[in-house]
Amino acid sequence: MITIAAGIVLLGILVFVHELGHFCIAKFCGVKVLKFSLGFGPRLVSRQWGETEYMICAIPLGGYVQMLGEGSGEQGEDAEISTADEHRSFAKQSLSRRMAIVAAGPIMNLILPFLVLPLAYLVGINLPAYLEEPPCVGYVIPGSGAEEAGFQTGDCIVAISGQKVTTWTDTGPALVNGAGEPIVFQLDRSGQDAELIVTDENSALEGLQSIGLLPYMDAVVGALAPGMPAVQAGLEAGDKIISIGDRQIASWYELKDAIQDVGGRPVTFVVERGQERLSFKIVPERVDDDKSYLIGIAPNQETVFKRFSLGASIKAGADRSMELIELTLVFIQKLFAGHVSTSNIGGPITVVQIAGPGSYTHLRAPETE
Numbered sequence: 001m002i003t004i005a006a007g008i009v010l011l012g013i014l015v016f017v018h019e020l021g022h023f024c025i026a027k028f029c030g031v032k033v034l035k036f037s038l039g040f041g042p043r044l045v046s047r048q049w050g051e052t053e054y055m056i057c058a059i060p061l062g063g064y065v066q067m068l069g070e071g072s073g074e075q076g077e078d079a080e081i082s083t084a085d086e087h088r089s090f091a092k093q094s095l096s097r098r099m100a101i102v103a104a105g106p107i108m109n110l111i112l113p114f115l116v117l118p119l120a121y122l123v124g125i126n127l128p129a130y131l132e133e134p135p136c137v138g139y140v141i142p143g144s145g146a147e148e149a150g151f152q153t154g155d156c157i158v159a160i161s162g163q164k165v166t167t168w169t170d171t172g173p174a175l176v177n178g179a180g181e182p183i184v185f186q187l188d189r190s191g192q193d194a195e196l197i198v199t200d201e202n203s204a205l206e207g208l209q210s211i212g213l214l215p216y217m218d219a220v221v222g223a224l225a226p227g228m229p230a231v232q233a234g235l236e237a238g239d240k241i242i243s244i245g246d247r248q249i250a251s252w253y254e255l256k257d258a259i260q261d262v263g264g265r266p267v268t269f270v271v272e273r274g275q276e277r278l279s280f281k282i283v284p285e286r287v288d289d290d291k292s293y294l295i296g297i298a299p300n301q302e303t304v305f306k307r308f309s310l311g312a313s314i315k316a317g318a319d320r321s322m323e324l325i326e327l328t329l330v331f332i333q334k335l336f337a338g339h340v341s342t343s344n345i346g347g348p349i350t351v352v353q354i355a356g357p358g359s360y361t362h363l364r365a366p367e368t369e
Helices: 002-028 095-125 145-151 167-175 229-233 252-262 308-336 348-358
Strands: 033-049 052-067 125-128 156-160 183-189 192-198 221-224 242-245 266-273 276-282 285-287 292-294 298-299 303-306
Touching: 002 052, 002 095, 095 125, 095 308, 145 192, 156 167, 167 308, 183 298, 192 221, 192 276, 229 276, 252 292
Parallel strands: none
Antiparallel strands: 033 052, 125 303, 156 183, 183 192, 221 298, 242 266, 266 276, 285 292
């Protein structure tokens, strides 16, 4: 439910800003706006204000601005428009005005980050700590493009397709710029230079994780699910898991396979708690929806709180916004050139999928064990 709610809120903001762009420029050009709607389908809330009806509708997957002579209804495209109102219809506007009205929505979405990001930087934001760390591989996902290319735990990425990177943050833009072609990684492997090529170029648009590379993460418990085996056995947030049975645990990513191998049998978990080493007998619980075994723990995701002064927040927000616009334009160029697949384009459902996981750390999320 939180995933859906967060997605609807984010989508609602994007739709409102987009439609507001169309609405404002249409009004500025003297076009009669009949309806301003967030959502589609049956009306939930409706109010007539002046010549425009403002609505919130039942299906929150978009919105629209209906102008005189457009769409359906009494004053739609099939209706007879009075002589007095004819000059106010969208179709009667000059080409330049119609283009301005149509372009206003996307332009408003591009302007939005310039308003939101400086405010976020001024108030302060929590960022994953690893983003500002060197892009060294903590785990290679089995069966991924990265594993096929020969990546190993401990490899540090120096450059991506000729573009130098010094942090995990740098890797995103570098991957987008190299999309559409095999991606060449220059590495530092235990002090030796190495070069690997990943051919799954379309997946790289979604970041290093999509090709199978993850940052290092200690097997430290960040949260526990109520009623699950871990909390019942006595594990606490902050415990670092050292071993499960006879298997030594070096990172969080090793927990899933270790727990699945145990299945529903009792097994000893050895953890570090402060200066002590403690043992707990835990029986993993099977979850019917995905037929896997869980004990009900989520990782300790280290974050760094950043807050900027007014001037610095404006500059940082503007720089980040320009970077996002530049990456968007690069993606569009590569899309039209046929270098990336149209499958990388997302709609309303994609917004919900992205917004949901970003809104919380759920105890049954993919990283939960």
